[in-house]
Amino acid sequence: MFELYNLNATVDEKTIDKTLPGIKGQLGELQRACRDNGIPVVILIEGWNASGITSVSGEIVQAIDPRGYNLYSIGTPTDEERAHNLIWRFFIKTPAKGRIAIFARSWYSRTLAEQLSGLNWNERLKESTSAIRNFERQLVDDGTLVLKFFLHISKEEQRKRMIERERDTLTGWMITRGDWDFHHHYDLYLPVIEQIIEETDTPFAPWTIVEATNPAYAGFKVISRITKVLERRISGKEPAGKNYRNGSPKPKKRLDVDKADLTKTAVKQDYTGQLKEYQDQVREAQYLLYKRKVPLIIVYEGWDAAGKGGNILRLTASMNPRGYEVVPVSRPNDYELSHHYLWRFYSRFPKAGHITLFDRSWYGRVLVERVEGFCSEPEWKRAFNEINEMERNFVSEGGGIVKFWLEIDRDEQLARFRQRETDSKKQWKITDEDWRNREKWGEYRDAVNEMFAKTDTPVAPWTLVESNDKFYARLKTLQTTIDYVGTLL
Numbered sequence: 001m002f003e004l005y006n007l008n009a010t011v012d013e014k015t016i017d018k019t020l021p022g023i024k025g026q027l028g029e030l031q032r033a034c035r036d037n038g039i040p041v042v043i044l045i046e047g048w049n050a051s052g053i054t055s056v057s058g059e060i061v062q063a064i065d066p067r068g069y070n071l072y073s074i075g076t077p078t079d080e081e082r083a084h085n086l087i088w089r090f091f092i093k094t095p096a097k098g099r100i101a102i103f104a105r106s107w108y109s110r111t112l113a114e115q116l117s118g119l120n121w122n123e124r125l126k127e128s129t130s131a132i133r134n135f136e137r138q139l140v141d142d143g144t145l146v147l148k149f150f151l152h153i154s155k156e157e158q159r160k161r162m163i164e165r166e167r168d169t170l171t172g173w174m175i176t177r178g179d180w181d182f183h184h185h186y187d188l189y190l191p192v193i194e195q196i197i198e199e200t201d202t203p204f205a206p207w208t209i210v211e212a213t214n215p216a217y218a219g220f221k222v223i224s225r226i227t228k229v230l231e232r233r234i235s236g237k238e239p240a241g242k243n244y245r246n247g248s249p250k251p252k253k254r255l256d257v258d259k260a261d262l263t264k265t266a267v268k269q270d271y272t273g274q275l276k277e278y279q280d281q282v283r284e285a286q287y288l289l290y291k292r293k294v295p296l297i298i299v300y301e302g303w304d305a306a307g308k309g310g311n312i313l314r315l316t317a318s319m320n321p322r323g324y325e326v327v328p329v330s331r332p333n334d335y336e337l338s339h340h341y342l343w344r345f346y347s348r349f350p351k352a353g354h355i356t357l358f359d360r361s362w363y364g365r366v367l368v369e370r371v372e373g374f375c376s377e378p379e380w381k382r383a384f385n386e387i388n389e390m391e392r393n394f395v396s397e398g399g400g401i402v403k404f405w406l407e408i409d410r411d412e413q414l415a416r417f418r419q420r421e422t423d424s425k426k427q428w429k430i431t432d433e434d435w436r437n438r439e440k441w442g443e444y445r446d447a448v449n450e451m452f453a454k455t456d457t458p459v460a461p462w463t464l465v466e467s468n469d470k471f472y473a474r475l476k477t478l479q480t481t482i483d484y485v486g487t488l489l
Contacts, residue, residue, distance in 0.1 A: 009211040024063035030230040038097035047151025050161040059219035069100035083351030085397035096338035136205040146205040151212035255452040266471035278478035279318040285485040293352035302406030305416035329360040384454040391460040
């Protein structure tokens with residue numbers, strides 16, 4: 001692929017000097033238009049070591065308002081970043097609507113650095129490029145512009161630049177032993193980089209290869225391309241959110257809330273002892289997860305008043321509080337709404353060895369947001385596939401997910417609503433919104449069944465918890481968690 005590009009490509013310096021200021025001025029205007037229209041923009045500058053990534057990034061930021069962008073220089077991951085999967089540390093840096101995020105190196109450099117070590121690197125590389133394609137498509141479907149540039153230079157040009165930097169007292173520190181090792185393996189990495197680019201050169205996030213032997217030409221080509229793409233979006237020639245993959249798995253009626261046996265109960269005399277036994281096992285499971293650095297997500301969804309809060313209390317009662325977090329999910333605030341809807345959940349994902357319990361979750365997109373009209377139909381239909389991709393990626397990189405749906409019938413819900421209204425200690429739990437949601441029971445039930453059909457996957461299956469009897473429900477969730485952790489260790 002790279003052999004098709006003329007590395008000596010250039011533009012006359014007088015032409016650059018004459019036209020570049022005007023292009024930069026236009027880029028500044030387009031940045032303001034993106035801000036006014038709420039368009040988020042992601043710009044990736046990738047390339048060989050010493051290919052000019054820093055100088056090209058500098059050319060871009062000189063043309064735009066510093067109040068409207070973030071520049072991320074991606075190097076070796078921090079301890080916190082190492083404790084999460086590859087996509088996590090980049091997803092949380094994606095821009096809000098109207099802002100620009102510039103990545104001087106990105107998930108591609110980290111993929112190359114992290115995936116080419118050890119055994120089965122080719123298989124792991126394919127998994128990573130698949131996750132990257134899904135990640136970028138989700139951003140684009142949500143309205144983000146993703147522009148990707150690879151600065152290409154020859155092995156000889158790279159060697160010359162590295163020697164020049166080493167001889168300069170101001171830049172000598174930039175060249176490390178690792179840079180020279182990478183240079184010596186240039187011919188080995190070349191086909192791998194080509195493979196990565198070919199597998200991630202998509203209609204929604206295409207690559208632009210930049211012949212970077214001439215630094216002035218490289219900066220000129222990148223800025224010209226950015227300006228052209230932004231102009232097309234602002235003018236409406238390049239519409240947002242094409243839904244490049246708006247599908248979802250074919251329904252598999254593996255679970256059906258209408259068939260739940262809500263007569264199941266726990267033996268009251270045995271409940272206390274059994275609960276204590278399970279809680280001790282949960283504590284042991286938590287320590288094993290920590291020891292083996294396995295992150296675990298536990299999702300709680302269910303009807304209002306189904307007992308999620310009490311269930312979580314019993315599950316966490318014996319856990320070490322330093323090793324878990326409970327995330328209560330409510331309506332997103334304005335800043336969260338300015339990002340992809342999964343963004344606020346990614347930021348709370350557990351690091352290696354830790355547990356995060358979500359009291360409601362990303363499934364709100366296909367439940368309450370769907371039923372109440374807080375998102376469009378294309379958005380919630382697209383979410384089934386996005387959620388499956390996110391969960392599959394989390395599990396494939398060593399994590400675990402347990403998903404509980406707490407099921408009660410309408411009569412039991414009504415009884416609990418009325419009990420809350422009369423109990424001064426529980427009145428805060430009942431709101432007008434709960435009563436409004438109850439009136440749409442049928443619509444929610446349809447949404448729940450479709451959610452099961454499209455997100456009950458082998459890597460992240462749902463567990464239907466019959467919850468008319470709270471004691472039975474608590475024991476079932478504890479036992480399910482214990483059994484699941486056993487499969488991870």
